Amino acid sequence: MQHKTKTVLIAVILIINNLFCLSQSDTTKYSFYGFHSHYGFIIPHSAAIRPVSGSKPFGVIADIGEMSTTFNSWKVFNTFWFYGTQTGFYSFQNNEVLGGAFILTGYAEPILIWGKRIILTARMGGGLSWHTKIYDEISNPANQFFCTRISFPIYVALRFRHSLTPVTYLTLSGFYNHISNGGLKQPNYGMNFPTVALGIEFLRKPLPMLKADFRSEVRISEPAFYISAGTLTSYKVVDKTDIYPEKGSLSWGIYARVMRQIKTFYSLNAGAELISDNAIKEVIRRGNSGIDHKRFALTAGQDFHMGRVIFTQYLGFYVYSPYKAKNAIYQKYELGYRINKNIITGLFLKAHTYEAELMGIQLSCLWKIKN
Template identity: 30%
Template sequence: MKLVGLKFHLGSVLIHSRELRPIEDSYPTGIELDLAWHKISQKAWESCMCYPKLGIALTYWGFDNKEVLGQGITGLFYIEPVFNTKGRVNYSVRAGLGLSYQNSPYDPVSNPDNQSYSTHIGFPLQLGGTVHFRIKSRWLLNGTLVYNHISNGGVRQPNKGINWPSLGIGMAYYLKEFEFKKRAVKNWRDLGPPQKRWDFTFFIAYEEPRDNLFLLSPGLEIKWSRQFARVNAYTLGGEVMYDNGTGFVLDQNGDESSPVKAGMAIGHEFLLGKFLFSQQFGVYFSNTNPMHSDVYQRYGLVYRITKNFSTGISLKAHGHVANFLDFRVGISL
């Protein structure tokens, strides 16, 4: 079932590094246009005992600091499970990622204070929740709290990112009259044994450490996943990659160490039908890059084409600084 929406946001930029002092007291405002498909089938219901939405959100952001941060436009693909749909008030959780355009990147001469982004193209992430109040059968009033992030995925430095929570209020409208069917809430264990998977994933990361130098870094991840609740699973895995970005740093320092990096990570997955949204915390046992800490995080969105094949993207970060965005394909057993 299709619906369209309009929403207004007000946020506040978070200062997580002393280099970002020039942008403190910045309050971004945004106007969001939304197009979503609300799944109402029995199969969709069984994926989460809820009715999930898939959507596209296009948002214009004024970052309240024209001289440094300028303005931006984000385009997000999101997944949003919606609960209590039979009630007049229902709620949802949204996870989204996509592409963005910012008009005022770092420049050593004209904009040296912008340590947040150095490319016009970025990769936004969004995570948050919404309360929906049904005014009429096809009209909703929405109140939202989300956490927003934009960075270039470590493609070019500086890349401290823009991080801001925002409050939003808006309206949504279903294009057709319909009714959510009341369906039985079953114990997730009654639908079958807990899901267990071994994932073997090849990924390739892209970086541009300086102008006209384009580096690709291949890697392999092996991960085990086990479901422990209706839409939750825990994971344990390891990865190894030939990190050409690290190789560039080592060459600049005259260091002949190997650029191969390896680590192990524990994590969590949201199981949303054919989509998996993952978060991992990892520790390196081989890390020769002096600019990277020995711990890292990964945030990924994967689409399972079939039971055994998947594709998606993942963002790797060290603390509050993104390292790279990778594209991945996997086999599950």
């Protein structure tokens, strides 16, 4: 396994170097590549995974990206930002039970603070991971973090860059990493593991001194009310039993919310959500209980508006749930992109405490109703 890991990492380095050496005629784009070493710990968020949460994950990550200085790029977050891909390998330092994970993710990284020699950014990203060890009822029952070879890592991070030369930066980062299959299959407790990363980045040419000469397209003169209505869908797998085979199911939902935009970058929301989880429907069918599988909840939360990107988080309280949920309250997170004035599309994750239940895509419409 170590030999294979080294081979993959060397291949990644060669690919990145070849891409980086390609000619770049666009003078508004500034490309870079970097290498980073991660070290962290696993959060034992459930009794089911606590016995195997004592190891310290270690990772080697390579990334490649660029920054554009055009207005079209700036208005996505209302600031200049880096974007690109990162890949590498995490060892969870427990080869027999947890193994390791190869990751490939995309990221966006808005700039928060810019100086002559320093840059502070916030990175968020997600993608795919392939795991060397997964749950097996007989051979590996202790690994209830992951039960599918392919999972979906997501992360948020703060990255501090300090220039050593005009084209070389030393980096120090703090990451909060989460890997799960999004409720696709159980058991799926997922792994939460913060890491600290030290690295180095190389630019193809020096970054310019950025100037905030652009004006946002989504400014508000006073607080306003909006109505949002949308639909969502998600795919889940119901495990096989001695009687029934494994079965995939497509779930759906609808929601409506009222949003009060208080500041240009911040709003509060409240609404309702109906979800038809067809994986639950299959479980009910197998048990012949005949109860309704749908759930209805009241929701309340907040939105962060970063140009065309909107991050929403809220709590839902079940008021109708014949098939009892693990908790009466759930969390939901949404990352949306504003296609135009009224249409938003994106991804969502629904979870009960630390365990993901649904992950999928959604589409919504937004209307302003009054100031």
